[in-house]
Every structure is written in structure tokens, then in C-alpha cells.
Amino acid sequence: MQSGERKAERLLHPGPVLSKQYLRSHLAVVQPRCLCIFVLKNRCGLTGSSGEDFVSQLSSRERRGRSLVCGADSTKCSMPRSLWLGCSSLADSMPSLRCLYNPGTGALPAFQNSSEREDCNNDEPPRKIIPEKNSLRQTYNSCARLCLNQETVCLGSTAMKTENCVAKTKLANGTSSMIVPKQRKLSASYEKEKELCVKYFEQWSESDQVEFVEHLISQMCHYQHGHINSYLKPMLQRDFITALPARGLDHIAENILSYLDAKSLCAAELVCKEWYRVTSDGMLWKKLIERMVRTDSLWRGLSERRGWGQYLFKNKPPDGSAPPNSFYRALYPKIIQDIETIESNWRCGRHSLQRIHCRSETSKGVYCLQYDDQKIVSGLRDNTIKIWDKNTLECKRILTGHTGSVLCLQYDERVIITGSSDSTVRVWDVNAGEMLNTLIHHCEAVLHLRFNNGMMVTCSKDRSIAVWDMASPTDITLRRVLVGHRAAVNVVDFDDKYIVSASGDRTIKVWNTSTCEFVRTLNGHKRGIACLQYRDRLVVSGSSDNTIR
Template sequence: MATPSQVPFPTYHDDTYEDDNARHSHASNATPRFSYLLNSVLGSPFLTTSDLPNDADTAYAPSIPMHAFDIDGDADDGADMEDVDGAFASVPRSFTVTRPPSPTPSFRTDTFSIVNWNPNIYNFVLPHATDTTPRCSMGFLPPGRRTVSGYPSAQWGKQHTPSASPLKPSRSLTIGMGILPRIWDALRDGSPAKKGRRRPGIPSWRDAGSDFDYHSDGSIDYANLQPLDGEEGELIDDEACFIDVRAITGMDILSHLPTELALELLSYLDLPSILACLRVSKTWNRLARDNSVWRVLFSRKERDGWGVDLRRASRASSLSSPNPSLSASRSFVPAPLEIKWYDLYRTRTELDRRWSNYPSAGLSADLSDDAMAEQKAVPKVWEPQVMRISGHSDSVYCLEFDSSRIITGSRDRTIKVWSLKTGQCLATFSGHRGSVLCLKFDRDWDIAEDTGCDNGMNNVDALAPRKGFLVTGSSDCTVCVWNLYAHPREGQEPAITADVKAVLRAHSGGVLDLRIDSRWIVSCSKDALIRVWDRETLELRTTLRGHEGPVNAVGLQGDRVVSASGDGKMILWDVASGERLRTFEGHDRGLACIEFKEDLIVTGSNDCKIKVWDANTGACLRTLVGHDYLVRALTFDPRSGRLVSASYDKTVKVWDLHSGKLVREFRGCHVSHIFDVRFDHCRIVSTSHDRKIVVLDFSEGLDTSLFV
């Protein structure tokens, strides 16, 4: 009995074809449904009724007896009969060819896709190829599977040239190079990574004697193929559509590196990248949490005003320890990596978040109903903890504070030292015969001498007084220079004492403002003069003259001094030569306060405006409008871009120095004019005519002892 692969296909053999008229005659006598089901646009590769043994055309009738198909004389062949494609006639199974099964999804490319791997067909096409590499058949299916008219057939195994087919070629094969270029286009578009790959031994589409070109290496010039006509469906490479997710696509390089190299790589990443590394794996999480990585991240924020003073770590441990010998042994400065930088970074980020909120914070009473409803949808802003300190018997004109204490001057002619943490009065000094209008001192003088090499000091040295420097100005026209002393105490804050070192007499009017640095003491007065003193010798070095009214405030930066006067002008001076460098004019009324840091100058005026100036060019960079009365005091940090101002309108405002926008506003802190204001990374401290000192603390619940 013949097998399906041995059935002679008329598509492959020219001598088995009849002429067109004869074929049309057979088609007219065939069952219409049977012919319709077994023919296709490409020319059917399967058995049709014209190929069956015809006995006076009755072989196609449903009533034909089973023995009519007894080819080998065996009457039992009827048992091997079956319906073909649902037709009414039955044909021997030996004369049928089963249509190949539909593909099923698989991750193996040789079992999914009509583009089948068939290494045998290329033994006919390229008989000299000796390798057994599987190749994509691209439509060159073996005999008994599929026929494409006009393309290489089984006769290529004999002649190596395509034989002419009497069948009418398919429309899709005659227009735009047919289905094969279309398959290639689909593969090329679906698999971008494979554009440049060619398997050796695959014939080109334009070989000699055919419609294809073969390269010498057997590769195909796909780039010159024409596109499809778009009539048939897309054919997509299953390798592009189905990816084996179980395949290993890479390796964890970071985990295989030495720890030192892995940490060095992580140190170049920014914060979002480090946070992403924390979620990759346990190994990445351990590396990304390393102390050295977060120290680098913290150091990058120094340009934004983030700073740490490691000396305070030993001081904090000393204060918390009841054992004085243990305190002495802990007085050394810790190594940088002994600090938990991850915790410091989180704490400082939270601290900055508490500062930055929408401008209407605390103004709910002034909002309309619609605005109130809109505000409820916004997360509640952080409200700082308020501490009010009382002790002065009259108006408090000036203040300065550091990490542990506040020093204030008052109209009651006294100078008081307060604990920043508890508000307790630590000391009171008297030396002026008039109101104390201004003061400056060396910040954190009691820890300034710790160098990290004194861990061997004895208990006597550990409890020795630490000496500081204080300068005050008064309405009595004098400048007093004080020696400050901090006396360490076991488990308590140091006791503060002071004595007058010198009294500087040169002004003929009240001393309204002061500035100090490591070289100079600068004072200004109602007499319209600015005096510059040598800090070491306390001798008068120069006097700056040029204002026509009282000089209400001065600023000092290096060898330059800037002064603000009630005449509405501010002047930039050179300290060494006494020369006037530049005169700024822009305010409509007299100036009340001024700050000079780096190359920025900020002024507050009786015109209720704040102006930001470029010290080098004299240009006004921006004007901040928001206060209702005289802007009495201000201070700013050029790195963080935070500016705090206080006014006679009883408000304290926080501004963004770079954009000029209002960030926060605090009302109700004082019930009268505010005379002075200062701030650091976690507090705002203000003084007022109401005799109160108000501390707004943003660091509640946070450990900010190391921040500066």
C-alpha cells in the first residue's frame, strides 16, 4: 500500500499534468463542494478529485461501491476508506494526505511557527554544504508537506534549478516578490536584535536561474527584498514573541565584587539610585545601607547647608554620663564612620520637610470657606513647638544663640544667658549704663578647643573653664568687650560667668549694631560713623564716614563692610583702606537692618520691603514684599536659601531666598513689635518689645545634636 509521501503530486511532475482544457473538464465533473474544500490560493498540495481513479466519472458518485477502489485486488481495502474533508464521497486512505496539525505554543522554535526548521531540504538546494546546522526552511517544505508554485520544489534535488510549473502562480507570489519577502519583513521587524544575523548556508532569494541572489557564503541579501502587498496576515518570528523567562540573562556583578569595590561603586550613585538598590536583594540592601555610602550622600548636601560637628558627639556623651572619669575618657572626637550617617540623613531630611510647607500655614482664620475646604485636602503642616522665655524686666532688643545657649540684651541694661534646651536663665551680667542694643559672641566657645587628641586628659583638665568672647553695644555710646567662661558640671549644663575685658569709647551716639570675626570688631552708631577695631589689640584701626543719617546696621564679610543708614543708602567699604567701594540705592525709605554673607547682601527697610543685592555688581536681584510695617530684623543662609525676617507687624516670615517666595508665616508669637530674630537648622528665636523670648523648635522628637 502506498504511503502519503509516495503519492505522486501533480504539482511536482510536468509529465503528470494534462493541458488546461482537460483539467477544466475534470473540474466541471467534480463535486463542487469537494473541489472547493481541497483547493487553495497557493495551489493545493493535497489530493483532489482529479487525481482519483475515475471510472466513467462515476467514481465521484456517493453510490460507488467500495470495490471500485480495490487497487491491488484486495476486497478488504474498503475497510481502509474514509471521508475526505467532510465530503460525501469516500476515498482510500492511501490516496489521502493528512494536513499538518496547527502549531501549539512552545518555547522551542522548531515546534512553533510556520517557519520550520528543516535541514534536509538544504541538502538538495546546497549539496556541497557539509554542516548540519538547522536552518529555517522559509517555505521550502519537503515533498508531501506543501507546494509553492514558482519556487524550488523536489526536482531541485536532481537539477539544482527550479522547474517551470504549469500552475498559475499565486497572486501573493507574483506581486511584490510573494510571501517569502513578507515573512522576512515580519521577522526583521519583530526581531530587531537579529537584523544583522545570517545563518550560513541559507540560499539567497535571487540565485542564478531563479528570482533570488545567492552570496558566495550562502547568506541572503534580505535588504533588497520588496515588501509584501499586505493581502495576507503577518508572520512573526516566535523567538521574538515568546521569551523563556527561565533563561539566565545576566549575573549580579556587584555581589561578586570585593566589598570595598562594591561600596566604591555605590558611592557614585545619587539618593534615588541608592533607595532602588535597597530593594534589589539582601546583598544589595546590606551594601546600600553601609555607613560609608550614606556619609558620601550626606557630604554632597553640604552645599545645601547640611553640616555636622563631630565634636558635639563627645560633648553629648559627657553630659549624659554621671561619671566624670568616663566623661573625661569620652572627650575625644569620634572617627567619621563611627557616626550613623544613615540615621543622620533621615533626620536631616525630615527636619527640612518640617520647614517647607505652603505659605498659608497658621492663617486658617483669614481663609474663605472654599479655601478652607481646599486646605483640608492638603496634609497638615508641621507646627513647631513654641517655648516662651521670660526674665527681662523691659524690652529685649537683641539676641544671639548657638547650639546650647541664648544670650540677650535688654532695655533693663542687663545681659542674660539662657539654656536653649530648657529656657532656664544661666547667668546675668551688668556693665552698661544704658540699654543694651546689640551684641555678638563666639558660638560654641566651650567646645571649640576640642581637637580629638585630648583623650588622655585628667579630670582636672576636663573640668577646667572654657574661655569665650563677647562684645556688646549700648545706648551709653560704649562698646564692652567681655571674657566669657563656661564651667563644666557633672551631668549638667556648664555654668556661665563673665567679666569686662575692655570698654571701647569712640562713638558720640548710641551703638546700634555690631559685627565681629577673627580679625575685626565693627560698630555703627547714631553719629553716622562706622568704627573698625582690631580684635587682638582692641585699638581703633579706621573710621568710615559717608552716611548722612544714623547707621542702623552693618555687615562684615572678610575685608569688606556694608552699612545701612536711615538716609536710605547702603555703602560697601574696604576695611583696610577705608575706601568706599560702592553705594546702593533702591529703597524708598530708611534702612533698618542688613546682612552680608558670601556675595549676597539682604536689606530690610521702613518701606516694608526686603531686597537682595549682588555685592560684586551692585544689582538688585529681587524684592520680597509681604510685611505690613517696618522690617526690623532679618538673617539668611545662602547655602540652604532660607531667609527669616521679623517686623513691627508682629510676624515672623520664612522666605525662599532664591525664588523670593514666602514659605512660612508665624503670627501670634509676640504681642508687640519684634526687634530681633535669628535662626539655625532647627529653630527660630525672636525677641520683642513684649519682653519675651520666643523659640520655635522644628526638631521635636529628632536627634539634632550634631547638626550645625
Template sequence: MDLRKSCHVQKFDGKDTKHRTLITAANSKSNSKANSVEPEQLIIEEELSSNDDDNVRQLTPQEKVQDTKLIPSDNYHKYCYRHNPDVQTNKASDFNKMNEIQLNLERIPSKDQNMINSIWSNFGSANSFQRNLILQGLLTQCCFPQLSFISQEISSLIRIDFISTLPVEISSKILCYLDCASLCNAAQVSKKWQKLADDDRVWHHMCEQHIDRKCPNCGWGLPLLSMKRAREFTVETNKQTKRRKLSSSSSGSSSGSFGSSSSGKPEFKTRPWKTVYSERFKVERNWRKGIFKTREFKGHKDGILCLKYDHKYLFTGSYDTTIKMWDINTGECLKTLESHQKGVKSLVFDEQKLITGSFDSTIKVWNYHSGECISTYRGHTDSVLSVDFYKKFIVSGSADRTLKIWNVENRTCYALRGHLDNVNSVKIHSKSLTVFSGSDDCTIRMWDLKTNKCLKIFKGHIAEVQKVIPLNLPEDYELSQDINEGDEEEEEEGEDELSEDASEFGTIDYNDSTREYPTYLLTASLDNTIKLWNVKTGKCIRTQFGHVEGIWDISCDNFRIVSGAHDRFTKIWDLQTGKCMNTFSGHNSPVTCVGIGDSSFASGCDTGLVRLTNFDIM
């Protein structure tokens, strides 16, 4: 008797074959009962007088009909998972198993075949409760070899393709918990899984979890790349706009142009979130594995003192008294700005202006698009070593031991005194309207831009502080710490100094909702170390060692710190752990300045060479 029976005909190995179930033809009338679950059976099983519980209330016929209407009529509620015609999982494996059983059945005597068929027939015609009784009885009679055989057989039979079976919303929610590698593996399971795993909502969640922040689960964070992509998008949009204008002018009064919506607004193409994630993932992988290409910028006649760059321009200041403006993508020198009488020690810029500080004690504001010097600020009595700006304020630090706050709107200037030596670095924290300064007196000070008072002093470095960077990190951003007794003692000394001259110092109101103070402070010094401070407590919570000579400059983003030192090396550090990720050589003189972007970093040295190391390569 052929057991390979089925209720439908399907093509297998190039032939149409009628599959037969393991139940005989005499049991065909019970197939629907064996393969499906009747709604009435879901509500109440057949009455078994010997097993009925007297305390169980029987449903009335009216209640049965009423409850049955509440049961959906789709196949997922009518059939069990294995016999649901809408589920195609394991159909091929079931067919192969049927063939194997049929061949084994044909090898035994006819009498034994009839006995086995009778058992299968009785089991197939039994209801759910009776089937459970039969199976329980069989299991009690099985020895360990049979139980082991059953365990091996059911391991594959009880697998459920829940991703394909569940509603799309729930499946997408489950896939959102996977990491990138697991999600890509899931897309290779089947076409249905691929469609769900490549869904834009799933990858949008992945981007939200990783881009410009570290994922707490996998530890990966992806670069933002926003400015570069925005520029590419703007260029493409401008081209499309020009094409539309030409098309509309040539077509006269024709209604609607190519690439425009019915409302007249241009239709912008969107990119799949998986593509967005993929390109950022490749950049982050290159950062970690050290895969990069380098471009050199040569043109200065003397050493580089400072640099800043964005997605389009690189600005460098030099001992040769000039500022050069470079095309970041081609390496071409676009402009040379000349007006300072001595070396240019510091510079900052935005989309409209460039501000520079020089050893000639002046601060200059430039329109770098035209190359014109707009204004010059004089007031310091010695070299201007650092400048920064925010809205109407320009802050400068000088070798005359003072900071100056320049208000460009009302043309006023305030001097902040307190440092005992050169002020090498100043940085405005815009969210709290505070200024941080680092000095040759080995201290860092925090100032209030509103009151012009010192709020806090940070002590811990044993040599000149060259750079300060305030950080606003999320609360769930866990930083490794290595607090020691020396830092605590030094902090106590700073507190004593504040208590002695309390009238000269302001207070910090952390409950002020209008001001968001930085959570951490990053500093670099000629004592060869980088320190991380808790701004609220004033404690140094981590010291990073690695350079063998003094550190001249550092720069950082949400993931990494780049440092340049007198030992001619540039190092990349993990901001979260403080560990050195990579060390770059290439300069044959001290590295005096560095800068970092989403997919690159730049370094300048005493010989006048600037190197841009780019990780955005595919």
C-alpha cells in the first residue's frame, strides 16, 4: 500500500506525483478531522463520561454557536501549524520522510503492514484527547532507545517559522532586537525572511540605535557623515532644479514638469535605511581595522601651528604668518590670507567667517570667500594663543595670562584674570554659556559668560595644559574610570583655594533648566597625558598614557580622540574606554595640531606638512 498520499498534486523531480499520507483510504473521511481543528472542538471536547469532572459546567448549544462566531475563519485558526496549507515550511522534508517510511513499510510482511496501517488509521480518526491518551500509553511502554529515537525525530518537527507566521508588525519588532550580522543572516533564510529583514522600518531602528552614538548592546557606534551627505544631496538637488527650470522654460505654459509633484514641489529621492547603515558601517569598520588613504597638503614655508576643517574646506595657520584655504577633496590651495605680522596660532570658522589669533597680539575676522579681512581686534599685550566664538561672543586666550570676552554687537571687551601663566586654550560651551581655559600654570578654569566669574578650578596636570574640550555625553554612556587618591587630594586643594577667595568665584546652579552644563572635560598636557574630568565633582576620573613626549593638541567626536605629540606620532583613542586604538606615523617632526571628522582626521607638523587620513573608502 502506497502511503505517499496528499490532498493536492505538486511537481517533484520533474514529475507530477500524487503524495499519499500515512493513513489508509478507509480513513479518508477522517482526514479533515485529523488535519483540522473544528471550531466546536476548540470550545469543548467530546463528552467522556468516565473522565468528566462533575464540577465542570457544560456549555449549552446556544453558547456553543455564539462562541463559534467569535473564532476567525482563516486557516491559521482552522488548522494546526503543521497541517496549515498556508504554511509551506518543511514541505520538502515531509515529502522525503514519507518516501522513507513507505520504503521501510514495503520491506516488512503484508500482515505487519496491515497492523501498522490499522494503528495509524485509528490514531488518525481519534480526537485530540484520545490522541494524547494513545501517545501517553505508547511513551510509558518505550525503552530508552525508543525515547531517544523520538527525541531526535521531533526536534525538527516542532520547529516553527514564527517570523513568517506572525503578523508583520510583530515580526518586524522581533527583528529589531538583532544586531547587524544576525539581521543579514536572517535575510538569507528565505524570501519571506529577506523581505522582512530588509524592511526600511527595521533598518531605520538600527540607524537610530547606532549612528552618532554607541549601541549599549553591541558596543558599535557609526559616524554621522551628515555634512558630506548633505552637501552631495544639495549639489544633486541644485542640478535637478536647474534641469526643471530649463525644461519648464522650453515647454512654455505646459502644466507639470518632469520630477515635480502635482503640488509643484520637487520630489526628493530617499535612500533605503539599509544603504545608509551599510555605508556608515563600512567607515566604522575601516576606523577599527586601520583601512585608510592619505592626502598631503604642502604649501606653507614654515611649521603648521593650527588647523580646522569640515566636509569642504581645510584651513591651516603657520609660522609663516599666512592662513591657507584648501579644497579638502582635491588638495588644491584655493586662497592664501595675508595680514598678520607674526605666526597664526589659532583659528576657527563657520559658513561665513574665519577668526584667527596670532603671535602679533591681534585677532582678525575674515570673509574667507572673498579673502577680505573684515575687522581686527586689539587688546592683548602679548601673543594670542587661542580663539573661539559663539554667536555675538569671541573669546581669546593670551600669553599675557588673561582671557578676553569680546562682544561684537555692543563692541565691549571684558578681561578674565586668574591664570598665573600663558592661556593656551579656550573653548566656549554654548549650551551652558561657560568658557573653559587651559594654562601653562597646569590648571583648567571654568568661567561664566554671563557673570564673567570663575566657577571652578581643575588641578591634576603636572605640566602645561595645551587643550581643553568640554563634552556633553548621554547619561547611559559608561566611561571607564581609574580614580586615585592623588586626584582626590588635588581636588581638595582646589576647593580650599575657592573657599579662601569665595567673593571672586561664581556658583553653579545645576537645577537651572535654561543651562545644560557639560558632563565631562577632556584635557591634554605636555606631561604626556590626556585626562578626563567629571565637571560636576571636579575630579579627574581617567588618565590616558601612551605618548612618550608632550601632547600639543587633541580633538574628539562621540567615539574617538585623536592626539598629536612632540614624539611625532598621532594616536587614536577610544573615548569610552580610554584605550589606544591605533598609532600613526608619517611626520618627521613634532605633530603640533590635529583635527577629526566623521570619517577622517588631519594632522600638521613643524615642517609645514598637513596629512589628511581618510577612512571613507569602499
């Protein structure tokens, strides 16, 4: 019996506090019979000395440890086996009596339901109350009958809100079996009432239906709200990327995903087959690389140097000869690897320093330079332009003709164009080194120049900007002179849409490339502007006020 008590204490778990009168009344019902009753103090609200005093007053019952053994002769309780009820439905069971067996009837006594739990506040004789649920009585009686021949342990969970009790049976041979009551079947009247409600519901307007459902939900408990939420949650989710192509709106889905970065695009490909198809058919990796080339100068330089720029910014030919999306998918990590190598070299100093000594009897300084993979072109204060071999660092050619310091230059695969403090602009053959043309317009030093696509812009210390049309190296004509700055114009830059100029008057002016008309003035610097770069509608300027804007 002691082992049974220990089992009871292990299997019992805390529950709601029961009144003393309630416990007393139920014990009075079963007192005349030989019973084995286990009561946990924390389950009955019997804690501390007051709880112990109460237990000691229950009709001379003997208290042993945390259990209570009662009966006609508690010291000679002949009950060989016990039944521990672990049902968690407190509404239909007597939680305080967890181990109960009646050898006279072979069944459990009736329990008082939860609605009358707090009504046991008087000394009236206890009533024998029938349980609310027939399934509960059947379960209890089945467990009691099973108790005659074998030891039964009923397991329950306080987290479950059900009247059913699951019995785990230990058989003589050591095996176990489970007794699970059948689920409640829906009655025919319920089915008819449900069909009638659905019929009326379908006849109402949408607003009436919503109002009716809101009223039903308001009458439910939190537990039911959770079930409704789990039912509605998947219905409220929509995969719009999959839904758009089904409606012939593939371009919208592709446009949405085209704003993703590389990491997010990789994740999008793995969502489902439809997302992968949208990513592949939309050539989204190609669009991502094109976006990076347009907005990042490092990407632009790599595209020109590595040669993969030829696969970008081109429409897909009708014959389908363009590289597939997988080509650009594999190209992206290679570009990232090159960029990381360049950035690592800058950060970690993985570079070698090589000096070119330009000094001679007449050399006094280098004012400007430009380079590529084969050569370096420099403009010197000694009025010359020197061309150096990039690999051997030897001077290959010296161009002479200016009568003042060479302040600015630019070259392409055909010509070198230089501006000098002698107020002239000269054009040279890049291979032969011969002077091809001399442009005379400015009345003071030419401080900066840029040319591209048959057009050249020069600026001067005389506060003017000259726009030239270049039909050929020998056929260059003045188109327009732009006047507006109040100090020397130090730098110019342009594209197909705008010409941007910066001056010592602390302003940046924007002009229309086609019409050469003034557009706007950009203010912000507090001192003269020394340098400027304009690309992709972004202007970056550096000033003597120690700021970059």
C-alpha cells in the first residue's frame, strides 16, 4: 500500500483550490465503505499547519506522509490494488480524490460537477449527484471494473479541456494497453440545424453575413478564438508573385523582384518553382548587374576591363542567342570576388609602389595625367606632354608645342587633347605624336577640358565655358560660349543631358547639353570649388572649404 501511496503522490498534479466543506461532504459519502483516499494538500488548499489540522479532524482518519488513508480499519486496509484517476476535466470530476476504489459496488461514486463546487458551504447532507457526461461515467466504471483484476493508472493533462480519460493498463505479463473512449458523434438534429443555419446564411447580404459572424465570435471564448485564428490564417495569406503570372501579369512580378539585392534574390529562387521561373524568365540577375554598373563606378570599371560589359544593356535577340539567366547568375559571384580582391588590396596594403622620375633640367612638376593598361600620359609644368610605358616605366615619347604649362589633358585610342596656360587647346595623334590641330579661343589659361561622342567642352580662367563640335581631329568648330560664372571656371563635366561646371565663385552651374541653355545653380560650398565629377545625375564636388558635397 505504501508503494501505491507513492505512486499516487507522483501522478497527482496541482489543481484549483477546493473548499473544506466540499471535501468534507464528499468524504462523508464514502466514509462507511472501505476506501483508500489520497488527498494532496496543495490540491485541496491544505497548506501549512491549518491544512494539517483540518486533515486530522476528518473522522479519525490517519494521515500518512502527504496521503490520507481512511476506512473502517485503516491499519488493516485489505485493498490490494488502486485506481488513480488523472482526468483533467475539473468540471466533471472530483479533483481532490485521485485514488478511489469501492469493493462493495466495483464502481466509483458519483462526483459533484463544477457548477455546484462552490455551493457546498452548509452542513446539509451531501447529495449523490449524477455526472453530466455519460461518457465520463462509462470511463470511470470501466476503469473500476478493470481494477478488480489488474493495476490501473489513469493519465490526464491539466492543459486539456475534455471530459475523456485515457487509461494506461499494466497487464500481468508486463505489457501495456490504452483505453480511449470513442469521440462524440454529431446528432441528426444538430446536422439539420446546421444545414438550416447555412441556408439562411447564404441568403443574407455580405454585410449581414459579416455582422452575424462577428456576433458569433463575440459569444465564443478565447480557446475557440484560437481555433478560428488557426483556420483563417492560411486563408488570409496570398502569394502574389505566383498569382500575377497566372493573370498574365508576368512583367509586374518581374519588376517587383528586380528591386531585390543578390542575397534576397537567391532566397526568392528557392521559394517555389513559380518564383524560380519568374526569376529566370525575367533575367533578374542580368538586371541586377546592370543596375550595379549604372550606379557604381567600380562595377563600371570592371565591366570595361574584364570585357563582360558587352553582355549588358542589350535587348534579347529574337533568335534567342543571348546568354541565359544562369550565365549572369554565375557571373555575379565572380564580379563580387574581383571587387573583394580590390577592396582587400586597398585596405590591407597589398600593393607595390613604383616611382616614375620626371625630373630633368627643365621639369618642374606634373599638373595632370591619365593612364590605361599600356601607357601613362602626363602633362608637365615644363610645357611638355610625356608618354610612359606602364610596364617598364620608361618614357616613350615627348610631345612639345605648348608655350605654357600643360594644365589638363584627355585622350582616347586616336588623339590626345591638352589645355595649357598659354590659353590654347592642342590636338595630338596618340600613336605618331604629331600635333593635328590648335584651337584658339580663350584669352587666359585653359584649366580643364572634356570630350566625348563628337563634342568637347573647355573652361578657362577667363570665366567662360566653350562648347565645341568635333567632326574629326582636324575639323573642330566652336558651337557656343557659356557665360555666367563670376570667377575662374576650374572644372567641367558633361553627359548627353547636362553640362556641369564648377568655379572659384563657390557655385556649380548646370546647362542643357543640346541647347546650351542655363538650367540651375547649385550652392553650398563656402569657398571656391577645385574639383568635380558628374555621373548618373549625381554631382560630387570638392572645395577649398575642406568639404565634399
